[in-house]
Amino acid sequence: MDMDDNKRRRSMLIYVLIAIVVYLAVSQTLYPNLVSSQVTETSYSQFLEDVDNNKVVSAEIDTSNNEIRYTEGTGDSQKIYKTTAWPNDDSLATTLKEHGVDMTASIPDTSGDLWLYMLIAYGLPLVGLFLLGWWANRQMKKQMGDDGPSMNFGGGGFGMGGGLGRSNAKEVKGEDTGVTFKDVAGQDEAKESLQEIVHFLKNPGKYNEIGAKCPRGALLVGPPGTGKTLLAKAVAGEAGVPFFQISGSEFVEMFVGRGAAKVRDLFKQAKEKAPCIVFIDEIDAVGKKRDMSINSNDEREQTLNQLLSEMDGFDNHKGIVVLAATNRPETLDPALLRPGRFDRRIPVELPDLAGREAILKIHANDVKMERDIDLSVIARSTPGASGADLANIINEAALRAVRYGRNRVSQEDLEESVDVVIAGEKKKSTVLSEHEKEVVAYHETGHAIVAAMQSGSAPVQKITIVPRTSGALGFTMQVEEDQHFLTTRKEAKDKIAVLCGGRAAEELIFGEMTTGASNDIEKATQIARAMVTQYGMSDKFGMVALGQQRSRYLGGGEELTCSEGTAQEIDNEVQALVEEGHTQAMETLKANRFKLHEIAHYLQKKETITGEEFMKMLKRDDGFAPQFSGQSAQ
Incomplete structure (x- = not known):
């Protein structure tokens, strides 16, 4: 191009x-005169005076225009003048002859002009x-x-x-995508499902011999940033076939029929370049469910109908595979998802612990790092992070290393970049008063002590009271040692108690409540409501689903599927679960009041302490706090 x-x-x-x-x-x-020379217009009396003074060399009388054109001087000093001829001046010819003027009279040919x-x-x-x-x-x-x-x-x-x-689809040669399966980590199951498509595109004859047909399409579903587009490019890179990429929103036009025409043209191009891959990103923009609303026959629906007919009509022996990506699969039309169109639904979920470490290693290869880097610590510190988040963490660490004048990324840079991605940069403009700093220190220490006193809970890795740009005045980071896929009812209740630990510490020490627990309250209520409506962990309702999740991959929350009376009872049950966690946190802190004072005062001075420091202080019986160096942690 x-x-x-x-x-x-x-x-x-x-x-x-x-x-x-x-x-x-x-x-x-x-018309050389337009470029090379100019004619000066003068009066008839001036013409006669020049003749009398013998300045005129030649004169040309144009009878058609009643004009006299005469020249003075020769060579480079030659000048051309023109004037209107005086009517009935019979003596002019005699005068010109007496002064030796070269006279001509003609009707000029103006055809060239x-x-x-x-x-x-x-x-x-x-x-x-x-x-x-x-x-x-x-x-x-x-x-x-x-x-x-x-x-x-x-x-x-x-x-x-x-x-x-025209479809405006961007065509890229397979080898020009620059991406293969080696560049994709943390999605082993997705790669395995797509590997068969690669084999078919490379060796279609082997499948045709046995009568097998390649899937017409594969739908990649998952949260944003998990690598759906990257996987599609990797398939094209592995197979070495043309790759057509277009977004679903490009089909949606204001004029009726334009979107359908683009769909037709896209598949026409694909048939000409087969075998090839057609990748439609964000297909939910054009593939939403059709309904019987007043606007059902709109442009988007006509585009969808054309897409359905095209996907069902092409001869798949040529090797045309349609890949599509979305993070809202629940909104897609059932006719689009049936076998024969999108035969496979490939989940591209958030990576697990091993997947996160593998992704970090891939991105770390592009950055100069020190030798003693432990990426497993970063992987354990980032549960729920997508591949894009992890790439951003590596990049933030590299930026921080340059900012501090180093040519290699250190472990400290990586750990600080995790904090930046989770809570934002340190907010230097926010300066807390000593009293507010003390309240925040007790608040975060309350979280940490309640978490440490529970059996089987994630150990505390860091406590900080440095304000962040996200609005947090501090946070306590817990890191799981291993990957967990199931949560028991007791573990869910313990999480609620940990979240209530900050508010319980404020009430216990200061006898007051602050706004600092707003995020804790939101998360505790969310866990308690999920226990009642989704997980069947309520003594009152038992194993009954009282709600359904909306936009699973976009964090859309849940929607209750019960009567108003039941909803009121759900609220009471959620309130009871949160209050139970609050009571548990208060009892734990009362039993460890001395440690709460000791650690909070130490945290107030140092501002950031590691989980190792915290556990040493918590387990030591002499009550002697470690010496403070006088510098806050960076």
Whole structure:
């Protein structure tokens, strides 16, 4: 595509240069006076005076225009004048002869001037119009991918049709994607499902012999940032076939019929380049469920109907595979998901512990790092992080290393980048008063002590009271030692108790409540409501689903599927679970009041302590706090 654009630009420049040269040549040839000389108009009396003074060399009487054109001087000093002839001046010829003036009288041929005037007045604008039309037509073809006929106007043509129905799909050769399965980590199951498609595109004959058909399409579903587009490019890179990429939103047009025309053109291009891969990103923009609403026959629905017919109509022996990605599969039309269109639904979920470490290693290969880097610590510190989040963590660490004047990334850079991604940068403009700093220190220590006193809970890795740009005045980080896929009822209750630990510490020490527990309350209520409505962990309702999750991959929360009376009882049950956790946290802190004071005071001075420091202070019986160095942790 770039080479074609360069050729078009060079051709355009050549056309413009040729037009300029032709214009100058015609002007010099037909009307040299326009370029080389000028005629000065003067009075008849001045003409007679110049004749009397013997300045006039030659004179030409133009009888048709009643004009006298005369010259003075020779060579480079020659000047040309013109004046209107005096009527009935019979003595003029005698006077000119007496002063030796070379006289001529003729009717000049003005046909050359006429042709030049016509060329300048009409020819050049037409040439300019032709060049402008040619350029506009080329630009429209380039933008819309139009290689076919178009409605032309004025010779060059302003493209008015044809290209408006082009798909605008970006075509990339398989080897030019620069991505293979080696560049994708943490999605082993997805890669295994797509590997069969790669084998078919490479060796279709082997499958045709046994009568097997390649899947017409595969739908990649998962949260944002998990690598759905990357996987599609990797399939094309592995198979070495053309790769057509287009977004679902590009099919949605304001004019009825345009979207359907783009779908037809997309599959026409695919058939010409088969075997190939067609990747439709964010297909939910065009593939939403059809309904019986008043606007059911809109442009989007017609586009979807065309997409359904195209996917069901092409001959798959040629090797056309349609890959699509979405993070809202529940909104797609059932006809789009049936076998024969999208035969496979491939989940691309958030990576687990091993997957996160593998992703970090891939991105770490592009960054200079110190030798003693332990990526497993970062992987354990980032549960629920997507591949894009992990790539951002590595990049933030590299940026921090440059900011501090180092040429390699350290473990400290990586750990701080985790905090930046989770809670934001340190907010230097926020300076807490000593009392507020003390309240935040007790709050975070309350979380940490309640967590440490529970059996089987995630150990505390870091406690900090440094304000962050996310609005958090501090946080306590817990890191799981191993990957857990199931949560028991007791573990869920313990999580609620840990979240209530901050507010319980404030009440126990200061006898007051602050707004600092707002995020804790939100998370505790969310866990308690899920226990009642989704997990069947309520003594009152038992194993009954009272709600359903909306937009699973986009964090859309849940929607209750019960009566209003039951909803009121659910609220009471949720309130009881949170209050139970609050009571548990208060009892734990009362039993460890001395440690709460000791650790909170130490945290207030140092601002950031590690989980190792915290556990040493918590388990030591002498009550002697470690010496403070006088510098806050970075």
